[in-house]
Amino acid sequence: MTAVAQPLPAARRPKRMTPARWGLYAFIFITALYFLLPLYVMVVTSLKPMAEIRQGNLLALPVAPSIDAWVKAWTSACTGLTCQGIKIGFLNSLRILVPSVVISILVGSLTGYALSLWRVRGANILFGTMMVVAFIPYQVFIYPLVRVFSFTGLGQSLSTIVIIHTIFGLPTMTLLFRNYFASLPVELFKAARVDGAGFYQIYALIMMPMAIPMIVVAVILQTTGIWNDFILGLVFAGRDNLPMTVQLNNIVNSTQGERAYNVDMAATLLTALLPLAVYFGSGRWFVRGIAAGAVKG
Amino acid sequence: MQKSNVDIRSLQIGFGGLKVLENLDLHVGASEFLVLLGPSGCGKSTLLNAIAGLIDVRGGEIHVGGRDVTWAEPKDRGIAMVFQSYALYPRMSVRRNMSFGLTVAGTPRDEIERRVGEAAQMLRLTSLLDRRPSELSGGQRQRVAIGRALVRHAGVYLFDEPLSNLDAQLRAELRVEIKRLHARLGATMIYVTHDQIEALTLADRIAVMQGGVIQQLDTPKKIYREPVNRFVASFVGSPAMNFIPGQLARGSEVAFIAGVNRVSLNGYAFRSQPTDAPAVLGIRPEHIELTASNDPSAVSARVEMVEPMGADTLIWCRLADSTAFSFRHDADAQVRVGDTLNVRFPAEALSLFDETSGQRL
Numbered sequence: 001m002t003a004v005a006q007p008l009p010a011a012r013r014p015k016r017m018t019p020a021r022w023g024l025y026a027f028i029f030i031t032a033l034y035f036l037l038p039l040y041v042m043v044v045t046s047l048k049p050m051a052e053i054r055q056g057n058l059l060a061l062p063v064a065p066s067i068d069a070w071v072k073a074w075t076s077a078c079t080g081l082t083c084q085g086i087k088i089g090f091l092n093s094l095r096i097l098v099p100s101v102v103i104s105i106l107v108g109s110l111t112g113y114a115l116s117l118w119r120v121r122g123a124n125i126l127f128g129t130m131m132v133v134a135f136i137p138y139q140v141f142i143y144p145l146v147r148v149f150s151f152t153g154l155g156q157s158l159s160t161i162v163i164i165h166t167i168f169g170l171p172t173m174t175l176l177f178r179n180y181f182a183s184l185p186v187e188l189f190k191a192a193r194v195d196g197a198g199f200y201q202i203y204a205l206i207m208m209p210m211a212i213p214m215i216v217v218a219v220i221l222q223t224t225g226i227w228n229d230f231i232l233g234l235v236f237a238g239r240d241n242l243p244m245t246v247q248l249n250n251i252v253n254s255t256q257g258e259r260a261y262n263v264d265m266a267a268t269l270l271t272a273l274l275p276l277a278v279y280f281g282s283g284r285w286f287v288r289g290i291a292a293g294a295v296k297g
Numbered sequence: 298m299q300k301s302n303v304d305i306r307s308l309q310i311g312f313g314g315l316k317v318l319e320n321l322d323l324h325v326g327a328s329e330f331l332v333l334l335g336p337s338g339c340g341k342s343t344l345l346n347a348i349a350g351l352i353d354v355r356g357g358e359i360h361v362g363g364r365d366v367t368w369a370e371p372k373d374r375g376i377a378m379v380f381q382s383y384a385l386y387p388r389m390s391v392r393r394n395m396s397f398g399l400t401v402a403g404t405p406r407d408e409i410e411r412r413v414g415e416a417a418q419m420l421r422l423t424s425l426l427d428r429r430p431s432e433l434s435g436g437q438r439q440r441v442a443i444g445r446a447l448v449r450h451a452g453v454y455l456f457d458e459p460l461s462n463l464d465a466q467l468r469a470e471l472r473v474e475i476k477r478l479h480a481r482l483g484a485t486m487i488y489v490t491h492d493q494i495e496a497l498t499l500a501d502r503i504a505v506m507q508g509g510v511i512q513q514l515d516t517p518k519k520i521y522r523e524p525v526n527r528f529v530a531s532f533v534g535s536p537a538m539n540f541i542p543g544q545l546a547r548g549s550e551v552a553f554i555a556g557v558n559r560v561s562l563n564g565y566a567f568r569s570q571p572t573d574a575p576a577v578l579g580i581r582p583e584h585i586e587l588t589a590s591n592d593p594s595a596v597s598a599r600v601e602m603v604e605p606m607g608a609d610t611l612i613w614c615r616l617a618d619s620t621a622f623s624f625r626h627d628a629d630a631q632v633r634v635g636d637t638l639n640v641r642f643p644a645e646a647l648s649l650f651d652e653t654s655g656q657r658l
Contacts, residue, residue: 196372
């Protein structure tokens with residue numbers, strides 16, 4: 001008899017759930033829980049009346065949920081001497097945010113565009129150094145800047161804080177756009193020159209429309225950065241223009257009598273609302289832009 | 298459409314301490330198709346960019362259509378340019394890409410419409426006018442780039458390796474299209490390439506460049522048949538020209554001696570009186586002929602490799618002194634590796650070069 005050669009068994013398809021996979025999911029789940037728990041406590045607490053909070057069941061759902069604390073935080077919580085809620089701070093923050101974001105992106109993209117055409121040897125090292133310099137703590141600059149602005153007569157004002165945000169945003173914005181524009185083929189610029197477009201026409205009509213993903217990233221970076229700023233707003237905005245973060249601090253830290261935890265929580269959530277919305281609304285763009293910038297930089 | 302000539306006088310270009318072009322003179326006639334051919338780094342693209350005004354020159358003059366444009370802006374030179382990477386504006390439709398230059402220049406709208414329509418029809422782009430560049434294939438993109446140049450109605454069209462990014466088949470198609478375009482428009486065209494086939498097929502005249510110097514400026518036929526030096530001889534032609542080192546000998550007739558082989562040079566057009574000096578014989582693979590063994594001019598060689606190329610067959614041989622050469626034969630050649638063949642080098646098809654200078658003798 002001749003032995004019939006058995007075909008070799010085909011390699012088995014890997015099982016979907018290995019122990020390592022289980023471990024991975026467990027880790028992700030626990031990490032998510034770890035970060036979501038404080039948020040849960042804040043939301044729950046903000047919806048409870050003080051009587052319920054006093055009972056001390058931190059994790060319990062509210063028995064009689066109400067949005068009174070939110071209304072109070074928005075309209076009538078005391079931020080120091082005035083008691084008009086955090087809405088003043090929200091409006092101030094918006095008034096600081098919009099011009100700061102627009103101007104810093106305009107100036108940053110224009111300088112980035114100009115620098116992208118400046119292809120000297122060692123440019124990448126030079127710009128890398130610029131990026132490192134951008135991480136010098138702001139505190140170092142504060143006193144000299146205060147002197148400079150009081151000397152120029154601008155003092156503390158809306159313009160001052162907008163200028164400050166623009167200046168501090170410039171290194172990041174410039175490098176973000178420079179790295180993007182430098183990654184584009186030089187021939188594009190040459191073609192536009194042959195077509196007769198000037199420096200600013202090429203910037204506005206060709207470069208900026210191409211840079212839309214970068215603009216989205218820049219808006220996200222600047223919006224979250226400027227909205228979350230505390231110290232610059234406190235020092236440079238002036239008393240009438242204090243941003244929301246400063247107002248929030250005033251609400252939370254200047255309480256007479258019993259601490260209104262629910263109002264504090266509601267005010268905090270209100271302050272975090274805008275960056276939170278930006279993150280949720282644009283996470284995909286954010287990651288894409290940062291990754292593109294990192295690879296091409 | 299006006300057709301400008303281009304006149305370049307003792308042009309000098311350098312970057313830092315590096316001299317790319319030095320005292321380069323070149324005249325391109327109106328309606329001429331001139332190809333700048335050379336390996337990368339030979340200065341051909343630099344020259345083209347200088348004509349376009351995209352690189353500053355150190356010295357010399359550039360005249361387009363009789364006008365000194367050495368320091369003029371690119372848009373004021375009466376030129377249009379097509380780039381290797383297409384360089385289309387990605388956020389604009391094909392139509393906007395083609396009309397951008399005219400819009401910037403403030404051309405009336407109906408005139409823009411007319412020119413774009415005309416160029417689109419010429420390049421078979423009419424159905425693609427509303428697409429974005431990202432929705433086009435490579436060949437279509439390059440046609441748009443050519444269309445963008447055409448609508449400028451320029452006196453000179455500059456092409457910077459326009460076909461290098463395309464695959465072989467598309468390259469051949471677009472090459473024909475460019476040639477047809479030149480025949481139809483009769484426009485002056487300066488075309489940079491490192492592909493000698495493109496140069497030979499397209500050009501009225503070819504300027505072969507190396508090291509920033511034009512080595513030879515002549516018709517494709519002359520360049521191919523009578524290269525002025527070994528560089529031009531080896532750069533142009535595929536499969537490449539064979540080079541056989543040896544010695545010139547004057548006796549009853551001038552001959553070339555390579556080892557035991559003797560090649561008669563009766564009929565070779567010497568540029569100067571030949572001397573008994575070491576020399577290099579160059580011959581193109583298609584000029585080598587098979588012959589009978591009793592032919593007095595026969596050279597015997599052993600077959601080392603046979604490459605069938607479809608239309609013909611390339612046969613690699615080795616002489617007795619181990620110099621290798623290749624020659625073309627009919628596709629139905631009954632030749633096998635190891636055979637010994639008798640071949641003849643016809644004197645009128647040869648090129649002889651000085652051994653040291655590499656110049657044609």
